[in-house]
Amino acid sequence: MIKVVAIVGPTAVGKSALGLKLAQKFGGEIISGDSMQIYRHLDIGTAKDSPMELRQVPHHLVDICNVDQRYTVKDFQSKAKTIITDLNQHEKLPLVVGGTGFYLSSLINNLNLGGQSTGADQTRAQLLEIEQTEGIAQLQVILKNEDPQAFEKIDIDNSRRLIRAIEVMRTTGKSITDQNNGNQWAEFYLVGLTDDRxxxxxxxxxxxxxxxxxxxxxxxxxxxxxxxxxxxxxxxxxxxxxxxxxxxxxxxxxxxxxxxxxxxxxxKRQLTYFRNQMDVDWYNISDDQNYQSVIETKIVNFLDGK
CATH class of the missing domain: 1.10.287.890 (Crystal structure of tRNA isopentenylpyrophosphate transferase (bh2366) domain)
Structure with missing residues (x-):
């Protein structure tokens, strides 16, 4: 399966700097997950990497539109998937870096953006409602009944993983623990950077x-x-x-x-979105001065399937 590393978190926390270091470390290329950096000539206000930084590592989805052009989440999803697939074929690690939550969600969850809900979209909405009205305990009961194999292997105290596992079983008839379930187009490791408020x-x-x-x-x-x-x-x-x-x-x-x-x-909105909607491995950059080396080890394990 295609493997992708995504770096998420609030604005100004240091996502771009980490993305550059990781891309150089792992021979990867950066895909911007920012809804404004696509525009040419909007460089300072969008906090784009400097021209020197853009030359250090290949960047994608930066400076691809004129300011009078519209750019949708569907455009991002389509272009990003094509780039990621191409990088995988050339054995390059795709690193998606950015703070536009819905862009990342559309990519990770392979959302249908054509205007009609898919079975997976409907299932996810139903499970989110169950979480809100009946709590995580009910999701645990559902997973145990419908996919006991996944119930034994995943973190059942993580509601995002519970919902994802149930969704995969209901839409594909196969367990999420079966890597050939066919529902996921790629496997993501989400690195989240944060700091004291x-x-x-x-x-x-x-x-x-x-x-x-x-x-x-x-x-x-x-x-x-x-x-x-x-x-x-x-x-x-x-x-x-x-x-x-x-x-x-x-x-x-x-x-x-x-x-x-x-x-x-x-x-604040970014942190709320990523914490509630995605399965992120968070690192407080002030609490651990060695967070980069820890992240590098986690990525190695992720790429090795551990």
Missing amino acids: TKLYNRINQRVDKMVEMGLLDEAKAVYDEQAKIPQAKNGIGYKELFPYYAGEASLEVCLDEIKKNSRHFA
């Missing part, structure tokens, strides 16, 4: 200040001037908050504070 928020504030030093105001002004032509790109955090400044309706200080506030709120 105060430290993370300080990192976010410092990043915004650094963006201003790098020329964010000029980049955002170009977006403001063309906003009527770019209905999707203009909504990115770091751009829209500055529109009142260019319109003479608010001070620069107020607008920059708004960017910082919205970025902090976005980080």
Whole structure:
């Protein structure tokens, strides 16, 4: 089965830096899982890797659209699957790096985005409702009855794994522990980076200040001037908050504070999404200074099937 490593977590936590190091370590290539880095000329506000970093390791799904183009989660899913399959054929490790939760979910869960629900989508929705109304204990009962083999092998205290195992059994008739069940198109190891809230928020504030030093105001002004032509790109955090400044309706200080506030709120939403919707192996970057070496060992084991 195709194996993919994904690095997720809140904005400004260091996902891109880790992705570069891991790609160099394992001879991999990076696939951006960010909904804004696809746009050309939006470099600073989207926190793209620098031109030098982009040259160090092959990057995919970066700078592939003009700002007036629409880009959907379906576009991402289709392109990312093609790239991952190609990298696998060339024995390159795909590393998906980004914080757009639904993009990652569409890829990992192979969601049907054509407008009609599949059996798997309906099953997942039913199981999520059971979790909310009856709790994890009921999911454990269902799995034990329907797939006792998986019940003995997976972490039954993890609701995401329970739901996934039941979903696989119901939609394929085979256990998730059978690697030939055919339901999963790829196997993912999800690395999650986080930090203490105060430290993370300080990192976010410092990043915004650094963006201003790098020329964010000029980049955002170009977006403001063309906003009527770019209905999707203009909504990115770091751009829209500055529109009142260019319109003479608010001070620069107020607008920059708004960017910082919205970025902090976005980080909180990202953490909530990844924790609730995905089976992530989390690492607090302040608690363990050796987290990178631990992650490298986990990836080796993942690639070896351990």
